[in-house]
Amino acid sequence: MRKLIATMALAGAMTAAMMSAARAEKDIVFAHVFAANSLEQETAEVFAKKVAEFSKGELKVTVFPASQLGGWNQIATQQRSGAVHVTIISTSALGSFSPLATVDVWPFIFETREQFDKAYASEDGKAFFKAIEAESGYRVLAPTYKGFRNVYLRHDADDLKGQKIRVPGLPIVLRSFEAWGASPTPMDMAEIYTAMQQGVVDGIEIEAQTALSSGMGDVTKTVLMTKHMMPNYAFIFYGAWLDELPEAERVALEQASAEASKYFADKIAIAEAQALEAFKPKGANIKEVDLNAMKSQVSGLDKEFPDQYGWVKRLQAAAGMN
Template sequence: MKKGRKGFWAVCISLSLLALAGCGSSSTQGNAAAYTKENPLIVKFSHVTTADSPKGKASTKFAELLAEKTGGKVKVEVYPSSQLYGDKDELEALQAGNVQVIAPSATKLVGFNPAFQVVDMPFLFKNHEAVLKFWDGDLGKKLMSSLESKNLKGLAMWENGFKVFTSNKPISKPEEFAGQKFRTQAGKVLEAQFKALGAGAATIPFGETYTALQQGTVDGQENTWNNIDTQKYEEVQKNLLISNHGRIDYIVLTNKKWYDGLPEDIRKAFDESMAEATKYERELSTELDKGSEEKLRQSGKFNIIELSDAEREGFVKLMESVYSEFEKTVGKDIIDGARQL
């Protein structure tokens, strides 16, 4: 009887050990040795732009770099053009761990932290250098780290660029905006911006903007040089004001819990690959925007208006009411810090 009991307990212990071993093998994320070229760690990178956009090319670059740095032990699967998740569900999918990397517009993060509206604050950043200093400095890191309580980790800012105004009516002076209606993205800051100019704002989907301009539903719009070029707005607009008044930028995010559980060597390769891909994306975005600017200048289809420092200051003064209105929402330290760069 005793011998039978010993045998019984021996079998139980053996089964328990096998069960534990099975559990360990099903959760191999923290074990670098578990990944090989034949059995790689799969990382899903989902985004909503085309594969040939700066974001699309940079995500592919990131995949190539990470595969190279890990000897094929990590495979990044890139899903462009909302193939996997769209604007409305990619953040939830990332938090749930169904995807590991996304790159939404900064304004998509306003629900987590209203301070991300900083990209919409009009005439806040003096130049491109100030934008990079903001995101790569303490203020940008502060915004990124604010997402960690939501199981989101900010990795980098990827650029689209500065916005400029276009219209069929004169827009060289602040008072000329009065009475006009502009297409814009949704956002309270953007509504306040046009209100300060005495103009109206209409939220119209990006894909419907050309028709709205053509039919006169709106008088003008705001966008980057590259978006204006690729959407052929020069066919339905006469004037372009180089205002550089707002930004369209992306925040690359990962699932924090997943990231923290990566083996140290893979996490190091991940960070290095992201840094290199970020440099590549920013250079490519700037190059495309400048190329579109040059193309539109040479086309002669726009009456292009450039602002002197004094003229720009006139617009800035009008926006003081917007800064005051959103001081608590965005943060006085964020607004003042960005203006001083």
């Protein structure tokens, strides 16, 4: 009997150890489209460390940068199946799942970072992200400022007229660039450098630090300071998957998102300025443009996209702009 009890105790201990090991090895897959030398990758690594800390080692995050698991559409699909659990990207990337998410790319929605922060921290800001999840199923956590978007051209020019510009394939973005006289061309992030190098496109619109980490410094002759968009970055999960987790694990992921977002926010202002300066010694001209003219040219978007415009006005009001 003693031998049987001892055997049962040993088996129980081994089972408990195996269960503990299984918990410790529970893997969270983090995939994103940004370069391995980018601030986004640094932020993903901070997220991984914080998840391990807040979960007491029960969760392990493996990060796959630079579209290793596919472009955004592939990542989003894998999130629905559970093959990928988290990514970092602009809310507007969810535009194919939720038209409201494209509010993020409304031209000149905010003028300053302070307005951006105030709007998304407000009750209307929180309601905005809940509305996106209701339409798409994706949960947006810890949105943060990621810089103005400007235009990077492979040749000399003073404006966007006649330029073939790589853009996200979102209706608001397409109509905005058409209004500015450009030919907007949707294209995956992973294809940008080759497209610029070979002249498939004349330029891209993107944030300075992302442009630099994507190699645009080698193929850019002109930076047009359009400051046409101020999208956010956020940690994006599939809401149903997140809700199925034990509460402690879900809270660990939420806390890690907030901490990593703060890390990015603390770094971004310096990174944005440094990235723009880095284009100069590579031979690029930094040019100002007529922002008032650009704003006037897209003044009719409110009639084309009334649902999104309603949220634009709510967020601007929350930012103290109205």
